[in-house]
Amino acid sequence: MKTIHVTTTVNGDTVEYLCDPRETMLDVLRDRLNLTGAKEGCGTGDCGACSVTVDDRLVCSCLMLGVEAEGKTITTVEGIADGENLHPLQKKFIEYAALQCGICTPGILVAAKSLLEKNPDPTESEVRYWLAGNLCRCTGYDKIIRAVMDTAADMREAS
Amino acid sequence: MQYHSPNSFEDAAALALAATGTTRFLAGGTDVLVQLRADIITPDTVIDIKNIPGTQNITCNADGSWTLGVATPGAEMREHAGLGQDWPGLVEAMDLIGSTQVQGRATLVGNLCNGSPAADSVPAMATAGVELSITNAQGTRRVPVMDIPAGPGRTHLTQGDVISAVHIPARGERGGDAYLRFIPRTEMDIAVVGCAVNLRLDTAGVITEASVSLGAVAPTVLVLDDAADTLIGSTLDDASLDRLAEAASAACNPISDKRGTIEFRTHVAGVLAKRAAKIAYARAQGVTK
Ligand SMILES: Cc1cc2nc3c(=O)[nH]c(=O)nc-3n(C[C@H](O)[C@H](O)[C@H](O)COP(=O)(O)OP(=O)(O)OC[C@H]3O[C@@H](n4cnc5c(N)ncnc54)[C@H](O)[C@@H]3O)c2cc1C
Ligand code: FES
Ligand code: FES
Numbered sequence: 001m002k003t004i005h006v007t008t009t010v011n012g013d014t015v016e017y018l019c020d021p022r023e024t025m026l027d028v029l030r031d032r033l034n035l036t037g038a039k040e041g042c043g044t045g046d047c048g049a050c051s052v053t054v055d056d057r058l059v060c061s062c063l064m065l066g067v068e069a070e071g072k073t074i075t076t077v078e079g080i081a082d083g084e085n086l087h088p089l090q091k092k093f094i095e096y097a098a099l100q101c102g103i104c105t106p107g108i109l110v111a112a113k114s115l116l117e118k119n120p121d122p123t124e125s126e127v128r129y130w131l132a133g134n135l136c137r138c139t140g141y142d143k144i145i146r147a148v149m150d151t152a153a154d155m156r157e158a159s
Numbered sequence: 160m161q162y163h164s165p166n167s168f169e170d171a172a173a174l175a176l177a178a179t180g181t182t183r184f185l186a187g188g189t190d191v192l193v194q195l196r197a198d199i200i201t202p203d204t205v206i207d208i209k210n211i212p213g214t215q216n217i218t219c220n221a222d223g224s225w226t227l228g229v230a231t232p233g234a235e236m237r238e239h240a241g242l243g244q245d246w247p248g249l250v251e252a253m254d255l256i257g258s259t260q261v262q263g264r265a266t267l268v269g270n271l272c273n274g275s276p277a278a279d280s281v282p283a284m285a286t287a288g289v290e291l292s293i294t295n296a297q298g299t300r301r302v303p304v305m306d307i308p309a310g311p312g313r314t315h316l317t318q319g320d321v322i323s324a325v326h327i328p329a330r331g332e333r334g335g336d337a338y339l340r341f342i343p344r345t346e347m348d349i350a351v352v353g354c355a356v357n358l359r360l361d362t363a364g365v366i367t368e369a370s371v372s373l374g375a376v377a378p379t380v381l382v383l384d385d386a387a388d389t390l391i392g393s394t395l396d397d398a399s400l401d402r403l404a405e406a407a408s409a410a411c412n413p414i415s416d417k418r419g420t421i422e423f424r425t426h427v428a429g430v431l432a433k434r435a436a437k438i439a440y441a442r443a444q445g446v447t448k
Contacts, residue, residue, distance in 0.1 A: 021161070043196050044196060045192075045193060046347070057263040057264075060264075063189050063193065064188060133259055133261065133347060
């Protein structure tokens with residue numbers, strides 16, 4: 001199988017890898033770039049655990065080929081914190097205990113951050129619809145939604 | 160699996176023509192990747208069309224018509240200021256597809272070419288009068304959207320054909336469209352029935368042009384000329400709405416499955432047709448967006 005050379009930007013760093021054209025972006029992130037934040041829940045676009053942004057657009061990395069990343073800018077959950085400083089969403093998720101097993105959390109953080117960048121003042125139903133593609137088997141969603149709403153309020157106040 | 164990323168539709172068509180085995184174009188990949196991962200279809204050749212210039216562009220032409228690049232994702236359509244003003248039904252139909260993440264990639268053309276009878280954007284494209292450019296070794300021709308579906312999972316495209324642009328007509332005066340679907344949940348599900356209606360009114364509110372389309376009730380999306388005829392000349396009074404519902408139900412040829420019986424789908428087709436017609440009518444009057 002012929003592998004393809006890809007140059008892309010992940011969390012601000014230029015990275016290069018060789019990959020089989022069948023490999024998904026999720027596989028590349030986890031197995032080649034050692035970024036295991038994005039999780040595989042379903043592999044079919046249903047659960048959102050693999051969420052990343054590509055050129056600022058929220059996507060499922062399980063539904064993208066690794067070769068498609070050529071020349072793109074990708075952000076994963078590993079790129080959300082600023083060094084040791086957690087992102088306000090991350091702090092709020094801890095405060096609200098908006099996670100249990102944590103499998104869904106990286107995807108939800110990436111998705112919620114992308115929402116707040118587009119819409120700093122979402123209604124609860126906007127948050128719920130935006131996150132409808134992020135499944136959580138543990139929390140019952142309520143804490144997640146409240147954590148996102150509260151982060152949005154804090155961030156609006158701070159800015 | 161060979162992966163190609165050509166810079167022109169001519170090259171994409173030539174690659175597809177020369178390929179042996181199973182070929183897939185890669186737009187958003189939200190069908191191609193799912194099928195690949197589930198070992199349903201492992202293509203021998205994948206031709207990514209996203210690096211062809213203009214494939215992500217939304218252009219409003221001088222005559223009010225729209226040209227969309229074939230890799231424009233639903234999210235771009237929804238965020239576009241003007242497109243949804245002109246064609247709210249089409250934009251809503253596309254927006255119903257999957258989650259935010261799926262919207263980041265899924266396209267109209269992929270939805271059409273995947274060939275699902277339940278594809279949400281197809282009834283809305285059909286009623287809006289959308290046309291497609293198809294490029295192959297002979298050149299580029301333009302066809303109506305309903306020339307493409309052939310049956311579940313099948314299209315009338317032949318080897319070496321690639322869809323190279325989406326053309327949406329000018330909205331024009333006093334027009335409105337709408338799309339509704341029934342699903343058992345509120346989000347993230349496949350249509351049990353989908354219905355699109357597009358209307359134009361005269362200054363007195365009488366319907367002069369109508370188009371009605373149903374999804375998920377037959378092997379392909381249906382365009383219902385009989386149902387449209389029931390609306391023309393009316394002001395969407397109760398009698399014409401009842402005739403519309405009857406005609407919509409009569410056109411159904413659905414299957415029964417765990418998500419809906421034949422009887423249920425047939426009934427719901429009529430109900431959705433009425434509701435979609437009311438929304439389209441209000442939009443055509445300029446009452447709502
Ligand atoms: C979680 C999830 C939820 C979904 N929910 C819905 C839903 O609610 N409603 C719905 O209708 N669909 C749904 N889908 C299916 C899918 O998202 C849509 O059909 C989508 O519009 C496909 O577009 P795409 O660009 O991703 O297509 P791709 O996967 O890139 O391509 C699909 C097909 O189109 C062909 N193709 C693509 N571009 C061209 C071209 N330019 N010329 C010729 N052929 C081409 C490909 O060869 C392939 O056969 C869902 C999918 C997922 C994963
Ligand atoms: S692993 Fe990608 S959506 Fe579930
Ligand atoms: S915390 Fe376990 S899946 Fe969400």
